[in-house]
Amino acid sequence: MVTIYDIAKRADVSAMTVSRVINNSGRISPKTREKVKRIMEEMNYVPNSTARSLVKQETKMLSLLITDIMNPFFTTLARGAEDAALKLGYKLLFGNSDEKLSKEKEYVDMVLSTRVDGVLFAPASDESADHLAALQRHRIPFVLVDRDVPGIEADIVVGENREGADRLTSHLIRLGHRRIAIVNGLSTVSTARERFAGYVDALNRNGIPFDESLSLECGFNRFDDPEPLDRMLALPDPPTAIFAANNVLAVGVIGYLRDRNIGVPDLMSVACFEDVGLASALDPFLTVAMQPAYEFGYQGVKLLVERIRSKDTAERRIVRLPTDMIVRRSTGRPPV
């Protein structure tokens, strides 16, 4: 591998001079600068950022941890994060926890030893607190995205979960629904709790009592257990609408309904949080509370880099991104 010394020898200068040319630091005569540059070209020299990281105590690498790489919300977020990172001079190390604490822990260990300069972190659940505490112990700056974690003081980019859920539920109520089910993520995840709260807000405001038997929880990354929904639909007074707490659950629910020949929206209205990527362009079907996923990533990295630069001095910052309700064909009046 060609090193800074190889260049120095050929250019008949010291390694230090070469370093100064590379980094545009210090004063150098135009003549030697040109000469060194030419030789670097000739020898295809590329600085070794590993060595540089070692001495500078910074890697210029950021890490992004998401919980579901198959979910368009998170991939779009990743895209925003990458754009911001590149623009600010960082590389992005990429991780996917699948909502599993064990995978998340492995990833945190890796991140620690890689000495990334910061982490954009979408926690699997409240129990991620241990992992975040580990980052804090090691003074690795991080910013939370999408999900909050009780007990962890950190910069964060979040959506209007409560408001969005409220709006979606209110929309269903306006259409005439009174029996509205919620298919939620696990209550150990902040977004699930907030969306639940918004759902209840809307019910309360409209004088509809919350009915425990219309509430159901499962992992945000897969709708895998149809049995609770079976029970719900077998109720004497079954729901006429379902609020799914994210896109993946909505798609799961609609697949479930299709299998049972329950037409949407004729027999059942469905609304959800987050759009479904390409799908919505194919057939704009789902009524959704859309979040600016790209901005989640972009703003998150921006916050993170500012945090890195300001060290611990700056105070905690919370960026709250708006949610847009988009009404489409999956919601309609209840069957008569």
Add this chain to the structure above:
Amino acid sequence: MVTIYDIAKRADVSAMTVSRVINNSGRISPKTREKVKRIMEEMNYVPNSTARSLVKQETKMLSLLITDIMNPFFTTLARGAEDAALKLGYKLLFGNSDEKLSKEKEYVDMVLSTRVDGVLFAPASDESADHLAALQRHRIPFVLVDRDVPGIEADIVVGENREGADRLTSHLIRLGHRRIAIVNGLSTVSTARERFAGYVDALNRNGIPFDESLSLECGFNRFDDPEPLDRMLALPDPPTAIFAANNVLAVGVIGYLRDRNIGVPDLMSVACFEDVGLASALDPFLTVAMQPAYEFGYQGVKLLVERIRSKDTAERRIVRLPTDMIVRRSTGRPPV
């Protein structure tokens, strides 16, 4: 930061002994091993992989470059790549070229200076050859995925592009279509060329002459110019079916048709390469030639790591992954 020396001092041994404990190398008395381990725990020691990389001349990092991070095909591929990398003890550095050579070049430069151990590379086009040559000059092993590049000898994971396109087109012909258009990617991309060849194969075998006026090219990552399609549909003998060379183009085309009230499949059949992610679960609509995207990534990383381990000794390997045609509702008999 706590270093190997801090541990050594506290444990009253040399740094070397600590290193041996960390790496399970050499013989160490159980007593000192335990003692060192305990102290590492106490002090929250995490080895600095930057320093380790510098001396071992390997980073245990792989890099994945894809062309469209919003495309479910590539994100699923990324997921497979990440799983394989983790399993084999590597981290994954993540990059997205947006099909742009300029972004690809920046990314290659970054990869070079980061000294990753290898790159899983989905090239933007044939012109990526320069970038790949740069990797070769610097002896960075790489494996191509999805797309081939003429003139570059490298391990590669590809799909059955020609066969898949042939099958899709044949399916349309069997349904009775004779005027079948192709909305293709740019012919500077190998997959576009191969899918075109498969399309023509099917036409020829069935005695249908290839008609230049039914052929159209645009970037694989966005269907952005409706004008050529306008012209095509204004033809005296317009197409009754469209073969879109990937999922993004298919979605674009269907959106276009919807805007003009051209019903699919009643007035126009549409078939395409690659599935559309969540969308297809929502409403299994598109007839597609589905590729095992996850396997693309998984096998790609596996090949890459084998290549890294065998250095230059092993011969070139080509992994060809099967394509499944899935017939759904977007294709039907031509209008009478």
Add this chain to the structure above:
DNA sequence: TTGTACGCGTTATCAC
């Protein structure tokens, strides 16, 4: 079983 000396490629510091 454990330790010493050195090198990995770069930059910071200080001297000239």
Add this chain to the structure above:
DNA sequence: GTGATAACGCGTACAA
């Protein structure tokens, strides 16, 4: 303007 030297944190080779 430019250079010599030390240091970043760790592993290898060799010695004890």
